[in-house]
Amino acid sequence: MTAPIATSQTILVVGGGIAGMTAALEAAECGKQVILVEKNPALGGRTAQLYRYFPKMCHPTCGLEINLRRIKGNPNVRVMTMAEVTAVSGTRGDYAVSLRIAPRYVNENCTGCGDCGKAVTAEIPNPFNYGMDTIKAAYLPHTMAYPQRYVIDPSIVGTPEGEKAKAACKVGAVDLDMQPREVQLKVGSVVWATGWRPYDAAKIQPYGYDRFDNVITSVEFERLADPHGPTGGKILRPSDGKEAKNVAFIQCAGSRDENHLRHCSRICCMASLKQTQYVHEAFGDDASSTVYYIDIRAIDRFEDFYKMVQADKTVRFVKSKVARIALNEQNGNPVLHGVDTEGYHRYATEHDLVVLAVGMEPEVKGVALPDDIILDSSSFIEGSKDGGMFGAGSAASPLDVNRAAQSATAASLKAIQVIHKTAAAEKSSKEVA
Numbered sequence: 001m002t003a004p005i006a007t008s009q010t011i012l013v014v015g016g017g018i019a020g021m022t023a024a025l026e027a028a029e030c031g032k033q034v035i036l037v038e039k040n041p042a043l044g045g046r047t048a049q050l051y052r053y054f055p056k057m058c059h060p061t062c063g064l065e066i067n068l069r070r071i072k073g074n075p076n077v078r079v080m081t082m083a084e085v086t087a088v089s090g091t092r093g094d095y096a097v098s099l100r101i102a103p104r105y106v107n108e109n110c111t112g113c114g115d116c117g118k119a120v121t122a123e124i125p126n127p128f129n130y131g132m133d134t135i136k137a138a139y140l141p142h143t144m145a146y147p148q149r150y151v152i153d154p155s156i157v158g159t160p161e162g163e164k165a166k167a168a169c170k171v172g173a174v175d176l177d178m179q180p181r182e183v184q185l186k187v188g189s190v191v192w193a194t195g196w197r198p199y200d201a202a203k204i205q206p207y208g209y210d211r212f213d214n215v216i217t218s219v220e221f222e223r224l225a226d227p228h229g230p231t232g233g234k235i236l237r238p239s240d241g242k243e244a245k246n247v248a249f250i251q252c253a254g255s256r257d258e259n260h261l262r263h264c265s266r267i268c269c270m271a272s273l274k275q276t277q278y279v280h281e282a283f284g285d286d287a288s289s290t291v292y293y294i295d296i297r298a299i300d301r302f303e304d305f306y307k308m309v310q311a312d313k314t315v316r317f318v319k320s321k322v323a324r325i326a327l328n329e330q331n332g333n334p335v336l337h338g339v340d341t342e343g344y345h346r347y348a349t350e351h352d353l354v355v356l357a358v359g360m361e362p363e364v365k366g367v368a369l370p371d372d373i374i375l376d377s378s379s380f381i382e383g384s385k386d387g388g389m390f391g392a393g394s395a396a397s398p399l400d401v402n403r404a405a406q407s408a409t410a411a412s413l414k415a416i417q418v419i420h421k422t423a424a425a426e427k428s429s430k431e432v433a
C-alpha cells in the first residue's frame with residue numbers, strides 16, 4: 001500500500017522511547033506535524049521496563065504517564081506502532097521514507113477487555129520481562145501500554161488458538177487476515193531515537209551467564225524487582241526460587257573492554273547503586289549487596305545518591321574487576337574470583353545471585369541505515385552528512401532518562417530548523433517563479 005500521508009513540512013521520529021516521545025512532543029507543541037514510529041506494539045521503550053528511576057527512586061510510570069497524556073492530547077503527533085523504517089532516500093527537507101508495518105491482528109475496535117487473552121491457552125516468552133516468564137499469545141504488552149490494544153502473536157495465527165481469540169472478541173477487533181503493509185512517506189527531517197539494547201552477556205565467557213542460572217543481567221534484575229515482573233516483585237533466584245539476600249553486582253560487565261564494548265555506558269554504576277536499594281528494601285537488615293567495581297561513575301548530582309548508598313550498612317564495595325565466576329555445585333551459588341586492588345588479596349566469594357551491569361549498545365548496531373548517516377566508533381548516531389537527520393537520546397550516546405530527554409529536545413529543535421529553512425526556500429522559489 002502506498003499512502004503519501006506526510007509532506008516536506010513533517011518531522012519523522014523513529015523510536016517511541018522516552019527520547020522519541022520527547023522529540024515528537026517538543027516539535028508538535030511548536031505546531032509542527034510529526035509522525036512517531038515505533039517498532040514494538042507500544043510506546044515507552046526500555047524506560048517502561050525499569051522498576052524505579054534513579055536518583056529519585058520513583059516509578060517510570062510518572063514520567064511516561066505525563067508524556068503519554070501530552071501525546072494523546074496533541075493532534076499534531078501521529079503514532080504508528082509495529083512500524084519500522086526500511087529505506088530513506090532524498091536529502092534534507094525532502095526525504096522519501098519507506099515503512100513496513102507488521103500485523104497486530106487486532107484493530108482499533110479493541111477495548112483492552114482481555115477476553116482474547118483469557119480464551120487462548122498458548123503461551124510465548126514475555127518480551128516485556130526479557131523472556132523470564134511467559135504470557136498468553138494474545139496479550140497486552142504491559143499494563144500502561146499505549147495504545148491500550150491487544151496483540152495476537154503470529155505463532156497462533158492460522159491455528160485453532162487464533163480462532164479461539166477471534167471467537168472470544170465481542171467487538172470484532174481480532175482480524176486474523178491482517179497482512180504486513182508498506183507505507184511511503186515524504187518528510188523534511190528525521191530524528192533517530194532508536195535507543196539501546198543491553199550488551200549480550202553470553203559473550204563475556206568468564207562470567208558464565210549462559211551456564212549459570214544464578215548469573216543474570218541488570219536489565220533482568222529490574223524486572224525481578226518489579227511487582228509486574230516474573231516473580232511478582234520478589235527477589236528470588238532463578239535456579240531454585242530461594243530468596244536472593246546476598247547479591248553481587250559486577251560493574252563494567254563487557255564495558256570499557258577492547259574485547260567487548262570499548263565505551264563506558266555512564267549509567268551502569270548508578271543502575272547498580274539503585275539496585276542495591278531494591279535488595280535492602282526487600283530484605284531489610286538481612287540484605288547484603290556487594291558492588292565489585294573499577295571506579296564508580298556517579299557524575300554531577302548523582303554523587304549524593306552514591307554517598308547515600310555508601311552509608312548504607314547493607315552495601316559493601318570491593319574495588320576489583322572480577323576475573324571469573326565458578327559454581328558451587330552443592331548449593332548453586334556463584335563463586336566470584338578476583339583480586340581486591342585495595343590490599344591486593346585474592347578472593348573467592350560466594351553469593352546467592354550475581355547481577356552483571358551490562359553496557360548499552362545502540363539498538364541499530366548491525367542494522368542497515370541510510371548511507372548518509374554518520375556513526376561514531378561505537379555505532380551511536382551522530383547525524384547525517386546533509387544535516388537533515390539527527391540522533392537523539394541513547395541512540396546518540398549512552399544516557400540516563402533525564403539526559404536522553406535533553407538530547408531529544410536538542411534534536412527536535414534542529415529538526416524544526418530544517419523544516420523552517422525548507423519552508424522558507426520553498427516560499428522564495430515560488431516567489432521567483
Ligand SMILES: Cc1cc2nc3c(=O)[nH]c(=O)nc-3n(C[C@H](O)[C@H](O)[C@H](O)COP(=O)(O)OP(=O)(O)OC[C@H]3O[C@@H](n4cnc5c(N)ncnc54)[C@H](O)[C@@H]3O)c2cc1C
Binds near residue numbers: 017038195274401
Ligand atoms: C539496568 C539499567 C537501569 C537503568 N535505570 C535507569 C534509571 O533508574 N534512571 C535513568 O535515568 N536511566 C536509567 N537507565 C537508562 C535508561 O534506560 C535510558 O536512559 C532510556 O531507556 C533511554 O531512552 P531512549 O528513548 O533513548 O531509548 P529506548 O528506551 O531504548 O527507546 C528506544 C525505542 O526505539 C524503538 N526502536 C528501536 N529501533 C527502532 C526502529 N528501527 N524503528 C522503530 N522503532 C525503533 C525501540 O523499540 C524503543 O521503543 C537504565 C539503564 C539500564 C541498562
